[in-house]
Every structure is written in C-alpha cells, then in structure tokens.
Amino acid sequence: KAGVTQTPRYLIKTRGQQVTLSCSPISGHRSVSWYQQTPGQGLQFLFEYFSETQRNKGNFPGRFSGRQFSNSRSEMNVSTLELGDSALYLCASSARPMNTEAFFGQGTRLTVV
Amino acid sequence: GESVGLHLPTLSVQEGDNSIINCAYSNSASDYFIWYKQESGKGPQFIIDIRSNMDKRQGQRVTVLLNKTVKHLSLQIAATQPGDSAVYFCAENMGSTSGTYKYIFGTGTRLKVLA
Numbered sequence: 038k039a040g041v042t043q044t045p046r047y048l049i050k051t052r053g054q055q056v057t058l059s060c061s062p063i064s065g066h067r068s069v070s071w072y073q074q075t076p077g078q079g080l081q082f083l084f085e086y087f088s089e090t091q092r093n094k095g096n097f098p099g100r101f102s103g104r105q106f107s108n109s110r111s112e113m114n115v116s117t118l119e120l121g122d123s124a125l126y127l128c129a130s131s132a133r134p135m136n137t138e139a140f141f142g143q144g145t146r147l148t149v150v
Numbered sequence: 151g152e153s154v155g156l157h158l159p160t161l162s163v164q165e166g167d168n169s170i171i172n173c174a175y176s177n178s179a180s181d182y183f184i185w186y187k188q189e190s191g192k193g194p195q196f197i198i199d200i201r202s203n204m205d206k207r208q209g210q211r212v213t214v215l216l217n218k219t220v221k222h223l224s225l226q227i228a229a230t231q232p233g234d235s236a237v238y239f240c241a242e243n244m245g246s247t248s249g250t251y252k253y254i255f256g257t258g259t260r261l262k263v264l265a
Contacts, residue, residue: 070253080194080239080255093252127193138184141193
C-alpha cells in the first residue's frame with residue numbers, strides 16, 4: 038500500500054509569488070490535513086479536508102488556502118509569499134476526520150527568498 | 151537532513167536503557183492523544199495513541215501513560231536502540247461539541263541514544 042505522497046519535495050520561490058503544493062493520501066483515506074513545521078514554531082495545523090470539504094482550519098492568514106478533489110488528492114496554495122513562509126509543509130491522511138491515526142508524508146520544503 | 155527544531159530539549163539515553171519522554175498538554179477537554187516520531191528528513195511517524203478514557207496503553211516496546219489530573223502524557227521506550235534516535239512529539243486532539251477537531255502538537259523532545 039503506497040504511503041502519503043507529497044510533491045514537490047523541494048521548492049524555492051521569490052517573495053510575492055504564489056505556490057501550490059500537492060498531497061496524495063493513502064488509497065481509501067478521505068481525510069487530508071496540512072501542517073506547517075518551522076524550527077521556531079514547531080508543527081502547526083493549517084487545515085483539514087474531508088470529502089472535498091474543509092472541516093477544520095488553524096490560525097493562519099487567508100493567503101493560505103487549500104482544496105480537495107473527488108479522488109481525495111489535496112492541494113495547498115500560498116499566495117503573496119513572505120520570507121516567514123519558509124518551512125516544511127506536511128500533509129497527513131487518515132481514514133476518517135481527525136480523531137484517528139494519521140499518516141504523514143515526507144513534506145515539501147519551501148524556501149522563500 | 152531536515153532540521154525539525156534547533157532548540158529542542160534533548161534526552162540522552164544509553165543504548166539498552168529505558169527512555170521516558172514527557173509532554174504537558176493544554177486542554178482538559180482533549181480526548182485523544184498521539185505520540186509521533188520524526189527522524190531527520192522524514193515526516194512524523196505514528197507510534198502509539200491513547201484515548202482519554204484510558205490511563206495506559208502498551209505497544210511493542212512502547213507504553214503511553216496519561217494523567218488527566220495534571221494534563222500530562224508520557225512515552226516510555228523499553229530497551230532503547232540506536233534507531234530510536236529522533237524527535238518525539240505528542241499531539242492532543244481538541245474535540246469540540248460541533249464535532250470538528252484540531253490537533254495541537256507539543257514542541258518535541260530530541261532523543262539521542264548513546265552507544
């Protein structure tokens with residue numbers, strides 16, 4: 038059974054640009070959550086999608102958005118990038134919304150210059 | 151590899167000894183807790199979970215203890231091995247009456263296993 042796949046693994050963007058990250062959950066999983074991980078703030082919850090609907094949202098500005106497709110694949114978009122957006126972005130999939138074991142991907146390392 | 155955290159508390163343990171990693175959680179209403187292990191360059195990996203109606207749960211070489219009175223969670227690793235070296239996070243799931251959930255993660259503890 039394939040694990041959670043995130044693409045790309047590494048990305049370098051310039052301030053002001055936008056970026057889209059992709060996450061393919063484990064087959065059969067319908068819940069995808071996104072997290073930002075930085076050395077200073079640790080792991081912080083961004084949002085969760087289940088059956089194409091956003092069910093939960095963390096305390097991030099509106100520049101951070103996401104969506105989920107009918108095949109459960111999810112994308113996360115960050116617009117008007119800032120230097121502070123440099124982080125490891127992780128997605129996790131689970132069979133049901135967030136009260137169950139979640140499996141993480143390896144993450145996308147975003148560097149904003 | 152990826153830097154998970156530059157200033158994490160570090161626990162150094164001799165190979166073969168038992169490790170105890172502690173975590174204080176924030177919300178008395180949290181009803182589900184998970185321990186994750188994150189190795190350099192990898193995403194967090196599920197280790198063990200526990201629900202709030204339990205005090206203790208055992209897995210293979212790992213035990214999680216939950217003390218709801220003081221909002222404390224601990225992870226015990228028996229016979230620590232070099233492959234256990236990683237950053238360990240606890241996560242609490244803050245359930246709400248609306249049925250939505252949100253994970254809050256601890257800052258993590260770096261475990262170093264000494265040969």
